[in-house]
Structures are given as structure tokens and as C-alpha cells.
Amino acid sequence: MPDTPEPLDAVQLGAYFALMEVAGLLRHAVEQQLREAGDLSYVQFQLLARLGLDSPTGRERMTDLADGVVYSRSGLTYQAGLLEKAGLVTRTPSADDERGVTVAITDAGRALLAKVLPGHTEVLRHQLFAPLSRRDTEALAELLSPVRDHMRSAPPRSAAPRRRR
Template sequence: MADSPPSLDPVQLGAYFALIEVASLLRHAVEQQLREAGDLSYVQFQLLARLGDAPSGSHRMTDLADGVVYSRSGLTYQAGLLEKAGLVVRGPSADDERSVTVTITDAGRALLGRVLPGHVEVVSSLLLDPLSRDQVEALAGLLTPVRDHMRATPPRSAAPRRRKDGA
């Protein structure tokens, strides 16, 4: 008799489906708010927020790709759109000429300042307001080790690039 495939019990399945549904509903609302408030995609907002949060206002592209869990090529495209809009500038890294550094501009900081209050309102009203402070702390306590476990594998940028010829 063959081993049966792994399965989830009803509680595990319920937790998984609830997490996926909450994440999908929240992301949809956040994306809508970002489009309306700043004509930004979710990834573009993540880039600006990470840059705006950095003391120098800069990050290497590879680090940004790992942080926002996005492909290098997709991130390059999104950073290019932000650069065309005058929200970031790209240039060679000071400590590694092979790396590209992205820096938020004053216009990028201003846009971030305009969209952030609405972003916080959406996250608060949909995710945090229905929970008590203790529940929010418990949620963070539950999700943090899961995130850390998932992030324990080498970042995608560390994986070798596949060649187009399949070799």
C-alpha cells in the first residue's frame, strides 16, 4: 500500500484558508488605496517605503528585491518607472561597482508622505481595529517566527541566475 500524501487537519486547513483570505482582502484594499492616492502599485509603494525608512534613503537593488520578495528583473522595471516619475534615482553603488543603488528623491518622499496616512488607515481599519491590543501582539507573536522560518532560506537574489539557453 502506497503512503498517503501529506494532508492538513481541519484546524490547519481552516487557519491556512483564513490567512490566505485575510492577506488577499487586505492586499486588494491596500492596492486600491495606493492607486487612488498616489498612482502607485503595491511594489512601488514597498520600494518607496523601504527607501524612505532607510537612514540614507538608499538601498542596493539586490537588497530591495530580497526585502520585497520580488524578482530582480521585475524590480528593475518598477524602479525604472519610479525613476521616470522622478521619485527615485539609480546609480552605481559606492562600495561595489557591480551593484546598483536606488535612492529616494524629495519628490518620492513627498508622495510617500501623501499616501502613507491613507495606507495606515486601510491597514488599521481592516486588520488592526477588529482586534484587541493583546490579539495584535499575539498575531505578531505567531507570524514573526513563521516569517523568520520562511526567510531562513537564502534570499532569491543569492540563487544562481538561470541562463536563457537552458544550460
């Protein structure tokens, strides 16, 4: 058995537990709103938001979507299938690479996103931002961004060794 490494101190433990609890409670609240307002899971919302808000063209390849949403390949196939069945996205073979599949958000997908967003915003305002000042929010974003970048670069991600586009 290896020697016990330096254990975490109280401040670190506090930050860790607070982070996980806040994110867990927030996700719970948000998921409820998404389910009621649009019958969407959080992951499905993430996929729609990525296509409808982040991506300028509204279309992305499966692999690139997976890199953002953290998934096994099969999990993404499953969710994309659900979204397609609901008419919120389409899946077509990629133009340049015959192996690839391009997922595109539909008008119905954009409409649902728009329908769901105001309530989503309200939940965030009440649950997350209410106790945070403007500067707090800025500080939080500035603290977490480097962590996110760090984690993205050392991916315990979806499946096997993956590669950026």
C-alpha cells in the same frame, strides 16, 4: 506515486485559508487606496517604504532591495525603472562596487510617501485592526514573526542562489 502524507487537519486548514484570504483582501483594499492616493502599486509602495522608512540613509542596493521585496531581478529592474521615471528614486552606480546600482529615494519620493501614508493607515485600521484588540495584535505579530523568519531562511526567493550582503 508516493504514499499520501498525513493530511492537514481542520484547524490547520482553517488557519491557512484564513491567512490567505485576509492577506488577499487586505492587499486588494490597500492597493486600491495606494492607486488612488498616489498612483502606486503595492510593490512600488513597498520599495518606497523600504527606502524612506526602513533605511536610515534612504539608499540601498538593488540586490538588497530584492531580498526584501521578493522578486525576480528583472522585475525589480522594471519597477525601479518606473519609480525613476516618475522621479521618486534615482539610480546611480554604487561607490564601492562598480557592478552595483544604488537606489535612493528622492524628495518627491518622500513627499509622495507622506501623502499616501495617512490613507494607508486608515485602511489598515478599518480593515485589519478593527476586529483586533491590542493584545490580539500583539499575539498576531508574535505568531507571524517566527514564521516570517523561517520562510526568509529557506528562500523560494527571487532567482538563483543569492547571498546576503
